[in-house]
Amino acid sequence: MTQDIVGVWHLETFHDVDDSGRPMGEGPLGPDPSGLLIYTPDGHVSVSMMPAASTPAPGPSYMGYAGEWRMRDGVLVHHIRISSRADWVGIEQSRLATLDGDVLTVSATREVDARPRRRQLVWRRAARPGGAR
Template structure:
């Protein structure tokens, strides 16, 4: 049995392993404008990338989980993209899906852009590193 994310090394060299705090979550309008995402103006969240190829994300509106978004699975990086394969999700149709995110990494600031899980809308999430992962 191969390790999660086999075929792509994971660890500090990837620049992603660690714990990330959600800074902003926006929907990208067709005209390129940013508008609030589904969790409102000030969402809160954590993103975990392990050095062994596991990923977990948890997000909710600030002030309480009136709505909660989250999933877990494995990840691998391919150049300027990160791919999340979902093994645990709140909706059965998400299980096994591969979510592709364009990534921009600038020191401890990570921007992920991709299509929403349940709509065709484009989302832009900005994360700030708050801890480094163990390899």
């Protein structure tokens, strides 16, 4: 999957999910988040996400970071160099990732409000300029 995820992706959904993978209400960026995820062939990653401009979200108004990515033992690892969250700078975050055609699903368990939460983001491959994927 390593080279298959190279490219540009648009965020479709971002939810906390239960043990069976079902969404638990709105995600931290509200019901209609916007996002852009970029994986380069040489190992760089950039993520930018925000709630829809017309919809206030329960959480932050913008989330973003950039750094390097790699696959390690089938797990996607992001090494964060810069971030809208100072506590993320310099850390590595591991994610489970599945690719189904032009849909990339990424999930991880994170500590939120002092409890573990599984978060799932679904991304769709962006069309290239001119409409080709």
